[in-house]
Structure formats: structure tokens, C-alpha cells
Amino acid sequence: MNIALLGYGKMGKTIEQIAIKRGHKVVLTIDKGDTNYDITKADVAIDFSIPTVAYSNIANCIDNNVPVISGTTGWLDKYEDAVALCQEKKGAFIYASNFSLGVNIFFELNKTLAKMMSALKQYNVSMEEIHHTQKLDAPSGTAITLADGVIENHDGYKNWKLEESGEQTIPIAAKRIADVPGTHTVTYESEVDTINIEHIAHTRQGFALGAVVAAEWIVGKSGVFSMNDVLNIG
Numbered sequence: 001m002n003i004a005l006l007g008y009g010k011m012g013k014t015i016e017q018i019a020i021k022r023g024h025k026v027v028l029t030i031d032k033g034d035t036n037y038d039i040t041k042a043d044v045a046i047d048f049s050i051p052t053v054a055y056s057n058i059a060n061c062i063d064n065n066v067p068v069i070s071g072t073t074g075w076l077d078k079y080e081d082a083v084a085l086c087q088e089k090k091g092a093f094i095y096a097s098n099f100s101l102g103v104n105i106f107f108e109l110n111k112t113l114a115k116m117m118s119a120l121k122q123y124n125v126s127m128e129e130i131h132h133t134q135k136l137d138a139p140s141g142t143a144i145t146l147a148d149g150v151i152e153n154h155d156g157y158k159n160w161k162l163e164e165s166g167e168q169t170i171p172i173a174a175k176r177i178a179d180v181p182g183t184h185t186v187t188y189e190s191e192v193d194t195i196n197i198e199h200i201a202h203t204r205q206g207f208a209l210g211a212v213v214a215a216e217w218i219v220g221k222s223g224v225f226s227m228n229d230v231l232n233i234g
Helices: 010-023 049-063 074-089 101-118 141-155 205-218 227-231
Strands: 004-005 025-028 043-045 066-070 090-093 124-131 159-162 169-176 182-190 194-200 223-225
Touching: 004 010, 004 049, 004 066, 010 025, 010 090, 010 205, 043 049, 043 205, 049 066, 049 074, 066 205, 074 090, 074 223, 090 205, 090 227, 101 182, 101 194, 101 205, 101 227, 124 141, 141 159, 141 169, 141 182, 205 227
Parallel strands: 004 025, 004 043, 043 066, 066 090, 090 223, 124 169, 159 169
Antiparallel strands: 124 182, 182 194
């Protein structure tokens, strides 16, 4: 399989290593500022770029009938436009806030716990995410997905806010610390006890492997998908 990497930072380089080990060929690497490239030489594209160029990368792939996987966060104000374009062009597209298998299991655990807690009025939920200082958006896409999972499954919460609590609001604390693994913690606290669920990423390998697996899965398909489709969850 010929792969285009749209975004060639630390994550892009890790994806390249894993893709080659799995027998694929990286035929195109695009870094910051590169806009003139031929995406059609690729069988599939994997976008881990930056928020300001993610949508144009995705649209270029869809316009040229190249399936595209995107793990870039911070651009989701244009997500529905990408979905509409994909449907119009009968393309293939997956966006995930996190491609790690462990994180996607964590997403499902978070939803299940939220359903259980919905009937127990004494627990208040909060979240914390910690990333390296190069992380451009806050809160992280993974934290937003976790918050949305609670809101969908817990009657007591309707929205989330960064560093701010309120009625029916999940407060999300976002910390940026040099050279730390990505950590996401969901906390349920009452007067009598505290329950935490937490995911800590030790390396980028899990995210990169998930992205390559998603790229393998989407080739030959048409539609807008999620990691639940790739992993057959739910």
C-alpha cells in the first residue's frame, strides 16, 4: 500500500516506521508550508498535520478520490464540511481524536461509567488532560471526546468548559508540561469517595499503529467512518 503522510513531525515519522514494518511504502511526506503536492500517487493518506491546514489536506484527498485518515485536532469547526464533501464525492474518511487501541477502549469504559453514574446524583465529574508543550490545542481532542461521551450518557451534564465549572458543566483542566506522556483522567467525586479512570500513553507507538491499521482498513471503502468501525466496537 502506498501511503502519503500529511504532517511529518514526530508522529508522522513514527507512523512511517510502523507502516514500513508492516510492508507498506511511504510515497509522499508533506511538512509545514508544503501546499503543492500530488496526492494521487498514494493509495491512502494519513493526516497528522496542524489545525490550520488539516481541512485543506483532507479536502484535497477527498477531491482526488484518495481515502484519508486524520488524527489532527483543533480544526473541528470544519468537520461537517469534510463530511459533506466526502458524501458528495463518495470518498472515504476517518477522523479520530485518538487512534490508540487503548484509548478507544478507554472511551467505551468512560461511556459505561457515565451511564452507571447518571442514576447516582452524589457524584460530580471533572476531567484533566496533560500533554507536552508542543500540543497546540486545549483541551485535547481526546478530552473533548471523553466529555462528549459523558454528556451523551449522563443526564446531569449538558456541556463542558475549559478550566471552568458550572451547573451541568464538565470542567476540563488542560496542562502543558515539557516531555510528559499524554495523560487523561476522568474523576467522579462525592463527599465519601473519589473514583478515577485514567489512560497514560507511554509512547507514540500506540497512536501510530492505530492510524496505520485504520488506513489499511479504509482502502476500498466509501463513507465517513470512526475507529469504532475499524475496531468493530459497539
